[in-house]
Amino acid sequence: WPAGTGDLEPALADVGPGGLAVLPLPAGGRVAGACLIGWDAPHDFGPDERALLTASAGLAGQALMRAHAFDAEHELVGMLQRQLLPRRLPKLPGAVAVARYLPSTAGLELGGDWYDVIPLPDHHVALVIGDVQGHSAGAATLMGQMRTALRAYAVEGHPPDVVVSHANRLLTGMETDLFATCVYVDLDMEEGSAWCVRAGHLPPVLRHPDGSTEIAEVEGGPPLGVVTQADFPMSPLRLRPGTLIALTTDGLVETPESDIDEGMDRFAHALAVSAPGHLGLVADALLGNARRNDDVALLLVRYDGMALRPLRESWSVWRLPEAVRHARRFTRRTLRSWGVPDDVVDGVLLIVSELVTNALVHTDGKVRLDLTLISGRLRVAVADASPRTPVKPTSIGWEATGGRGILLVEAMSATWGTLPVSGGKQVWSEIPVGGA
CATH class of the missing domain: 3.60.40.10 (PPM-type phosphatase domain)
Incomplete structure (x- = not known):
């Protein structure tokens, strides 16, 4: 027995009282396990039998190593699949x-x-x-x-x-x-x-x-x-x-x-x-x-169908000198027809002015204004042809001529953000409207 395993032989006495073969199972330069074979009657191990047991142990070790690798791969890829x-x-x-x-x-x-x-x-x-x-x-x-x-x-x-x-x-x-x-x-x-x-x-x-x-x-x-x-x-x-x-x-x-x-x-x-x-x-x-x-x-x-369908209106913003004024007029007319309170309308008009102005100044191509009202929340969305999203400035000097628009939109909105859309982006803002 190897050094330090002096108590191993008594522990194995009942496994093979007539004879016992303890076979390490080698695989890949290390031992993958051990195989114990016991005989009830006295048994002598001849050279051929020893060679057979040794060869079988090598094959069993390789098979055991492959089984361990299979289980590990199965667990890893199964976890990957669940995560995906x-x-x-x-x-x-x-x-x-x-x-x-x-x-x-x-x-x-x-x-x-x-x-x-x-x-x-x-x-x-x-x-x-x-x-x-x-x-x-x-x-x-x-x-x-x-x-x-x-x-x-x-x-x-x-x-x-x-x-x-x-x-x-x-x-x-x-x-x-x-x-x-x-x-x-x-x-x-x-x-x-x-x-x-x-x-x-x-x-x-x-x-x-x-x-x-x-x-x-x-x-x-x-x-x-x-x-x-x-x-x-x-x-x-x-x-x-x-x-x-x-x-x-x-x-x-x-x-x-x-x-x-x-x-x-x-x-x-x-x-x-x-x-x-x-x-x-x-x-x-x-x-x-x-x-x-x-x-x-x-x-x-x-x-099942939506219990409450939203109100929607859209406006194509033309690149004209008075484009922002036309967008504000469209917004005011739409919100009043929906019964939105005047104090809310004033804040929404400010958001529309900022978003439409940003789209006209910083992008080329078409600009579209969408208004949506559902469950007491108004969504203002302005889509343009540029994929570049607006960045909120971390600080603005008192002499700065730009950068305050997004801060103003953030202050006036319950939440705001951007979405990629086909051929560009959409900047949106949501405002609570109360019982409208």
Whole structure:
């Protein structure tokens, strides 16, 4: 026995009273474990048996090391995948969203399925579901990249077809052998309208308030990452308050015994007999029969309609000497028609003057003023063609001729900020209006 293990032999006496072989399991220059083999009857170890045991120990050590590496990779990539999926879905005005994800039980139990719900300006929301080819760490990593890309392009204010086209060009430029499929739905909460773009993915399934279901007839483009200059047409979706939008991946509907069309019919039937008032239970029931040799993503959104629709008006600001005065006149006329108190109107006019002036002085191109009133809050937004965001000065000397506008907007607003929009930015301010 090695030095310092004098008590080891008595402790092992019951393992092999007739004979005992203690085999270190070497792997990669270190010991991965030990194997103990005991005999009840007296046993002599011949040279051939010793050689066999030694060789077997080496093979077992290598196998054990590979198993440890597999477990470590599985844990690491599983953690990565959990971090890349949304931790929670946002609360939506006029809709309820529920999502589920089940990993595969084959291989590393990893995959490239993902979902996302992206709040957008003007009470729009983007619904996304997708699937990266393969079940590997690379698929999970690419999934995170595609989810981030689609979210970034959506927040920039691009229309759905442009969002998907940008993501396609990004993936083709990555020089990867993997491709991805996805569905992108832009849902207008105010109007109850939706536009869908499909890139090689399963179409949405709609469950209407009367319990009928339909597999949406949505034009499709190729999977992402296959053709650089591909077209991704937009298709409208018919929605009414109470309509359930269901997006899923092929792991839920495709089995070795049936094709995708049969699986989609089963999926639609399961939605038809469900109770959409409890989306969490519906999602759990739909996943109950999912095959687990592929990962599954499921996104359910019930459109209920906004209880209170906002008031909106817009004004195109022309680059004229009296442009700011015209913008103020439009604002005063609009707010008075909405019943906004005069003391609030005065503050709003000051904010409009500053934002419109900044856009005209510091940018070129079109300038648009948007006014929105909902739930006692007024939103003033000025969009221009420059991506450069205004910077709040840290200090201003008494002789400075500029820089006070943003400080004034901040002082007059409950909150303010900037948003990237297609071709530029939007600077916005929110002001409480009380009971208006």
